[in-house]
Amino acid sequence: MSSLALTAVIALSVSVSFAQTARATPLHTPSTSGSSVDEAGVTDPPDADAAGGGSAKGTVPSVAASDPRAAGPEISFILPRPFPFVMNPEIEPGKRFVIEVVPITFGVAMQDRLRALLHAEMTKYPSGTLGAVQLILIGSQVRFNTRSVGGIHFLGMVFIAVGDGEATEEGDAHFTRAFHHETAHALFQFHQSRFDAARFRAALPDGFAYADEQPGAQPPAEVAFDPRQDQPSLDLLRDGFLVPWAKDRMEEDFASYAEVLMRDPRLLLDTFAPDSRVGRKARVVRDFYIAIDPRFAAFFEKGPAPHATPQAPER
């Protein structure tokens, strides 16, 4: 479905049904269909790499030449509207999967500021590599099955909750972090074969199992994101986890590294010894991006270009 058609569907705020191969990865919320989601990502689309645009050979993907998406995904703000924004696709019969986006409450100047912030972050991705993300939808709040979440990735759409959009360090950090986190999920699903899961898992503590892989694991509860769950600790770091929720699923563990690496690649690569658990996992995630497109190597080597981290304009 073209992003234009997608936008039209969304504008009507109707319930949309997608095929059962639909893939979804909410931020800090569990997969609703367990491993089948991941399997869909593996077996899915032969065109995944073409859509993702990356090439291990470093050739410029064809998508870059004529497709405006090469410049980055479309960014849309959910504006106040007569009907609520709700997506209610049938992922699996009997399973609830409802995404709601609360409209923004701020004006054009704030939208421009956030747009510029995102465009600056997008420059970290070599042209064409963001093809896995077609559309970024921004609202004041995002709810998944009525619970508030920071962001969700769903079928190439990234939803980000931005609150009142005020230019605060914390707010901007959340915003850019959510973008990289959800984009990481999108890239993972499109390029899963390029992720060296065995090497990543080799850095896990002995006997460790992610919550969703433990024997008899129930589908994780759809819990609201608890800020206390975002606190790193020395114990966690020693075990190779950046945040508590990284223990839920390997994909979240991966995304917790990706969001940090894409904001400041040297933070993990310089701070943690290459043979530490964190150092090892950070390098697997770095190498995943480089396997998608070797042009990522320069970013991880030098960190963001100066223009990629502009100061928010004072208002």
Ligand SMILES: [Zn+2]
């Ligand atoms: Zn996530």
